[in-house]
Every structure is written in C-alpha cells, then in structure tokens.
Amino acid sequence: MEQPPSDRKIIHVDMDAFYASVEQLDNPELRGKPVAVGGGEKRGVVSAASYEARKYGVKSAMSGYLAKKKCPHLIFVKPRFDRYKELSQKIRKIFLEYTELVEPLSLDEAYLDVTNNKKGIPSASLIAKEIRQRIKEEIGLNASAGISINKFIAKVASDYNKPNGQKTVPPEEVESFLEALDIRKFYGVGKVTAEKMYQLGIFSGKELKLKSIEYLNEHFGKSGSYYYQVVRGVHNSEVKPHRIPKSVGTEHTFFENLSSEVFMLEKLEKIAHELERRLKKSKIAGKTVTLKIKYSDFAQQTRSRTLPYYIADKSMIFDTVKELLYQEKPQNSVRLLGISLSNLNTEKKTTLPEKPLSVQLQFDF
C-alpha cells in the first residue's frame, strides 16, 4: 500500500433500489408505482423493491406472499439479470475513468479507492458527486455514496443519506461518527449479534469502544478483534479490483417440500450438474463440499466434507453430497437444498515444506 491506511480516500457507491429502478427506467408505466422484482412465483422471494413499495414495508428477501399482504397493489416483475449486468458494466466503466481500484461487491455496489485518482481531483466528496451525477445523466439511475477513510465507514456512510444522497466522514469526524453509530448499522453485525450486544449493554459505537479486546473476543470469538478495531476506525482491508471468490454454490427452493431422500437426491443431482457448469465456466475446483438444507420450518443445516484433492466434476460432487445427505436423517421436510464448493484452487497457496513421502511396501502376493 502506498498510503498509510488512515490517509486513504474510499468511496462506496450503492445504487438505489437497483433492480426495481432499472425496471422503472425501462418501463415508464411502472414509474411512481410500488414494484417488486422477483417474488411473483408461488414461493419466490423479493429480490428488490422500489422506494414506493418500501413505504409499505416491502423489503428485499421478503417472501412474495408477505409482500403482497403488506402492499396489495404491488406489481411483481420478473428479474432480467442480463439487463442489470449490462447497466452494471456501464456504471463500472464510469468508475474506471476515475480509478483502477474498483472492487465490485455485487451488481449494484462497489468500493472505489480514489486516493490517487486519474483525474487528480483532491476531494473525494467531489468525485463522488461527479460520479453520481454522471450515472444519473448517462444511465438515468440514482446512486448514493459514502466517503471516508476505509471501506467499513464508507459502506456505513452510503446508507446515511439514501436515496440519492451522499455522506462524507472526514478523518477528524471518524471517531465521533462511529461513537454515535447505532450498533445495528455496523457492517458485520446482524440480528443475532445485535441482540447479543444489546444484552451486554452495547447499543452504539460508544459502548462498544469501552470494551476491552479480551472481553470482545470472549463474547464474539474471532469477530471480537474485528469489532474492536473497526470501532476505532481501523479497517485496513484494501480495495481489491479482482475479487477472488471464496466459494461457489448453487441452491434451489422447491415448489413442494421434499420429505424423501430419494427425491432430494434427484434434485441434488440437478444442482450438482448446475454447479459443475459454473465451476467449468470459471475454471475453478475446490476441496470442501458443503450441503445446505433448509427445512420447512426455515431451520437451516449445513454439512460439509473436505477432500484431500480438488474436485470440479458433477459425479464427485454428487457422490460426496450423497454421503453428506445420508450422514443424518433430515429432521423435517425440506424446502431448499444447496451445494457449495469452497477451499478453491484460486486461493493463494500457503507453501508448506514438502513432506517426505514414505510408502509402506507390500509383498507381491
């Protein structure tokens, strides 16, 4: 890293209700109306909701059924991922005019490191403003942005003046910003962790900061040190232009819950096939196979096995998954099955000293 971490300028750009906005952009009839992308099918979930729909409490990841209940005149549209991808690439092109250090998180968000930007603009806030303006002019969509000294704060800040706004947290304000921040807004703190924090009397950054690193490690394990550092404005994660995937997975939710392993195997074979296709496409192989099972009561289970070698083909994945499935009886009927492969051969190999190989010889009977 050329700059000390605290002198970096990071922008987090987040498109406002990206999928829904694209639909409204392409189809003027939908403008100003509550729109949900996905969720129209019997058991689908909403991938994105327009701001009009959000007013009614429709959120992404909500089941279509519940969304319809909250907002009876909600319009469901089918997702068109190719179109989103196309626009996402256009947006990325704009980013790349400012810096090569662009780390896409998904189709609709990205981190930009503009410490040394191509246009020589000293103010990151101005760059963010310009980028947002260009996205609006050239594509027709609204974006929000967060600007600060690291990825963590930038991400939190982009949510601050959403939609169609931006928030800068300059170095001198980092401390007070984090102290005042609601614990639920910390990136990496989900529902469960938030609950736990509340029980320990931690409601905002201020209380979190008072806890010792030992205390946090004791209560939150590995994440303890992360919280300890992040609340002090320390988050040295670089903006990585080429995000290396840590795992590749495929999952299916079924129309009808499955109760027999025979049917599950049939589905798993299909999933394994699809996974193989994806692995082949990106030329990836992995060692750890994980079977994910979501039961009809939404309880979730994962079972995994690490093999001594890399695999990428369907039959090997399927064989391992089969063993994992039969390892234990399903506790309930199953609504979702997924297979993922991790420990990928894309990860940097830690070079271990070559172990001398020894082979016990046998009599030649």
Next chain:
Amino acid sequence: MKFIVSSSYLLKQLQVLGGVINNSNTLPILDNFLFELDQNKLTVSASDLETTMSSVLEVESDATGSIAVPARLLLDTLKTFPEQPLTFVTEDNNTIEISSNHGKYALAYADGEEFPKAVELTDPSATTMLGDVLATAISKTIFATGNDDLRPVMSGVFFQFSPENIRFVSTDAHKLVKYERSDIKASEVAEFIMPKKPLNLLKGILGGSESDVNIEYNESNAKFTFDNFELVCRLIDGKYPNYEAVIPKENPNKLTIDRTQFLNSVKRVSIFSNKTTHQIRLKIAGAELNISAEDIDYSNKAEERLTCDYQGDDMQIGFNSRFLNEMLNNLASDEVQLEMSLPNRAGILTPIDGLDEGEHITMLVMPVMLNN
C-alpha cells in the same frame, strides 16, 4: 439330575471354556455352558458356532442329563467361593439349584438339546505334537496375521504339514513369519488355515504343556484333543498366498547384531518417528549401524549408532518401527541376523542362537520407501 463337584476345579475349567463365548450373541443359547452328565463324567461345552470347546470333568454322581446353564451368572458366582464341594440339583421348574456351605442359588436352565452340536469330522487326517511346541508355534506367528476383512485368508495362521516337516506361516502383506519344525512330521501332506480365535485359546491353555496334542483335520474343520479338552473349529476357506515366492533368495548384505541392543535402540528412536508412518531409517556402513527417525510436523528427531557385524555394500533402508519392534520382541535369541538385498525388497530377520533342535524361524519385513 444331581452331581457334586469341587468349586475351584469347576471354576478353573469353566474359565478356560468361557474364552469361547462371545460378549454379544445373536443366538441367546450361546450365552450358556452345555452340561452333559453321564454318571461321574460331566462334559462342559461352550460355543460361538465357529469354535466349540469342551472339557470332561470328574464329578460325584450316578445320574444322566443335558442342560444349558447361563455362563456369566455361573462364573460370577463360582469366582466368589473358597474351595468347597458344591451340589448341583435340577428342580422341576427348569432351575438348577446350587448348594454351597453358605446357602442356595437357583439358575434357570435351558434344555441341552437346544445347544448347537459340535461338528463331527468326517475322514480326518491326524498329526500329533507336544502341547508346548504348538503353543510356541502359535505365539511366534499369530502377531504377524492381518486384520483385513477383504483378505480373510491372511487373518489366520497357515498350517502346512508334510512328511518332512511341519510349518506355520502368517502374514499381513507387510511382514511374514515362517516357523518350521523339522523334528515333527506328518504322515501325509496337508494344508489348512486356522482362524485367530481358537489359536489364541490354544496358546493360552497349552503354554508349557507336556501333554500331546492330537490334531485331526479335513477340508473344512480341525479338531484339537489334549488332556481332558477337545476343541473343534471351522477353518478359514480360501487359498493361502504363495509366500515362498516373496522370500528373496539372493541377499548379499548381511547384518549381525545383538538383539536386545537393536530392539532397545529401535524403541527409543521410534518415539521420535512420524506418528502415522512410524518410519525409521537404518544406515549401514562398515561396522556401524545408524538408526534415525524424524517427525517433520513436530521437528522431532533422533539418531543412534550401534556397532554391528556387517558384510555387504553400504546401504540405507526404511522400516516401519512397529514391525521391527514386534519381530525383535518375538524372538528369544541373543543375536539376530538381518539379510537385505535392496532398499525396496524385503529384509529377512533370523535368530542366530537359542533355537531347539529342528526349529527354524524366518521373519520377513517389507521396507518403507524413502524418498529424499
């Protein structure tokens, strides 16, 4: 049915027979001892279907009868008694009552007819040998048998009888033992594979025994008769591997060394070897044997030097230390010879002294390939 027997005499016999009974039986009747009374002759049997062993006891009685008595219960009771006469009487309600000096104990019994009968051997061949000789042959070989379910023939000891000598061979494909007695001969050539369990029983009973053991055998069964005991067992079916073919003939490199010293060094050095391969390395040059081991995962290593008598080329060879340990432990000689040809061919370990007239022991061990 009524008989009187000495408590410790009965216990002693039952404890031997108890070794046949499995801890968990699919057939509940096998949890019993079979008592067959013919006046003053009581025959007690135990079986696991594969192996049946019986013993004839002298008791005081003039009755006859056949009943199956729960083994565990009877053994547990007998263990607690000081030596005294015990009276066994069957009652009407299918119980057998034992009267001791202390009181009475009743056990439910089953009809003796329910107990599986031992196999009768049809036209068997026969050989006789001293009990202690058989016990020695078993203990010299049984440790080298395998446990691989896929190759059941190697889980037993191969008995090879001929008019010249008799041989006992065992191997697990990594190590092999050939125990030969040229002082004992059979009337004709015969070969069979004995399973481990009856051999362990025989080894336990016959150690140091001066009695003759009569061995009868046919295609599928073998019967061992000695003293008041009789053991009938099923043989392992299948063809034993051609072990002679794997014994290297040309072994130009010969190492002679004190067995105890060698064994102790192997034991110490192997503590530092890799916990899964147990690999140790022998380096021999001139009159020096260098034994070393290394566990790279934990940075442990050890090295010892021993003086030896060596004829041959300087060489390096790797072995699983557990195999060497077992083999050296199983020999009783002061000195041993290790003959080798190449680092990827079997080493032959033989005792130099301490053998009986006509006794020959050959042990083979396959090396571990070293790559460095």
